[in-house]
Amino acid sequence: MFGFRFVKFQPSDYVLKVKNGKVVREGVGLSFHYYAPTTSVVVVPVSSIDVPFMFEEITNDYQTVTVQGQLTYRIVDYRKTTQILNYTYNLRKNTYLSDDPGKLAQRVINIAKVLTKKQLEQLPLREAIKSSERLAKTITQETGRNEEIEKLGIELMGLSILAIVPNKETLRALEAQAREEILRSADNALYERRNASIEQERRVKENELNTEIAVETKKKQIRETQLDAERSVKQKQNAMMEEQLSFDTALEEKKQELIGLTVANQRAEADAKAYELSAVMNSLQGVAPGVLQALTNVGMKPDKLIAIAFQELAENAGKIGQLNISPDLLQGLMGGSAGNGGNAARGGGGR
Known part of the structure; x- marks a missing residue:
């Protein structure tokens, strides 16, 4: 009213x-x-304002990519913003009098686009496709230092790059290359597995050969040890045999020396007896045979004397006419008693 x-x-x-x-x-x-x-x-x-964006840029290798993302900003200095843009409100129609409020979002998008273009121009296609997170971080940092953002009185709260996509033809080519790379990697993996299997088998065989060599070496060492032991035993046996031979040789030499001494002693004893007998014989050369016989019979046992008497009787049998020997005398002679001759032998002269 x-x-x-x-x-x-x-x-x-x-x-x-x-x-x-x-x-x-x-x-x-x-x-x-x-x-x-x-x-x-x-x-x-x-409140904060979310603005989606999508635009095309060119990479370092002249490939076109589509950048899709979203940025969030809010107005922090209302006086600055209203000095640059018209935010006058029509109270009767409940709408703004101009389209400047909608232009603010586009200005922020343009700033982000310029910064994105600057970054993508330095990257090749393959690297650019994988740089979404790094690119968003870099643009957010540079936006915070941007003079135009400050003049607009706004603050960039966040920026997300959802995708960096090449055109369809390039994407198909990349997919084909990636597919070939995957197949090549699969072939390489199969080749590596086969090589690994061959290598493993080679190692197993090598280990088996090493084990066999070790076993043979051990057997050889055992055999050498046995031979050394046998050689040592043989050497000891030979040494013992040599010692025994030396002992036997020395013993035989001693025996030979003993025999030589015995023979020499016997020869000396025989020479002495021969000399003694020669001296006796020389001293008896002039003695009568009867005297010699009497000297010989001195100290002789009775039985030997009787035997000599019978021998003389036999030698003089031609001179004896008759000889009578009583049984008692014969028994006494055979008994070895020379003192039992009670009966005297009687002999008659030749008639």
Whole structure:
């Protein structure tokens, strides 16, 4: 009535009440009465704004890629923003008087596009496709230092690059190359597995051969040890035999020396006896035979004397006519008793 009205804004709106070209009131979520002919209202969103984007760029190797992503920003300096862009609000129609609020998002996208272009121009296609995370981080850092962002009074809260995609023909070529690479890798893996199997088998055989060699070496060592032991035993036996032979040789030499001494002694004894007998014979050369016989019979046993007597009787048998021997005498002679000759032998002379 009469141009006086009441308006109430949401807590997500920062409101500047302008009257006669001057800001008379400002704040978040205001509600007030105003006089329509002389009052203007500027409404700036307080909450963050999500803006999706998609644009094409060219890589270092002149390949076209499509960059898809989303950025989030919010207005932090409302006075700066409203000085550059028209955020005047039509209270009767509940809409902005100009399309400047929609241009802010495009300006932010253009800034991000320029920074993205700068980065992609330095990367080849294959590297650019895989650089989404790194590219988003770099653009976010550079946006924070961007003068145009500061002049707009906004703050970039986040930027995400969802995909960097080449055109269809290039994508098919990359897929074919990747497929060939995968197949090649599979072939290489199969080849490596076969080589590994062959290598493993070779190692097993080598280990078996090494084991056999070790066993044969051990057998050889055992045999050599046995031969050394046998050689040692033989050497000891030979040494013992040599010692025994030396002992036997020395013993035989001693025996020979003993025999020589015995023979020499016997020869000396025989020579002495021969000399003694020769001396006796020389001394008896002039003695009568009867005297010699008598000397011989001295000290002789009776039985030997009787035997000699019978021998003389036999020698003089031609001179004896008759000889009588009594049984008692014969028994006494045979008994070895020379003192039992009670009966005298009687002999008659030749008649």
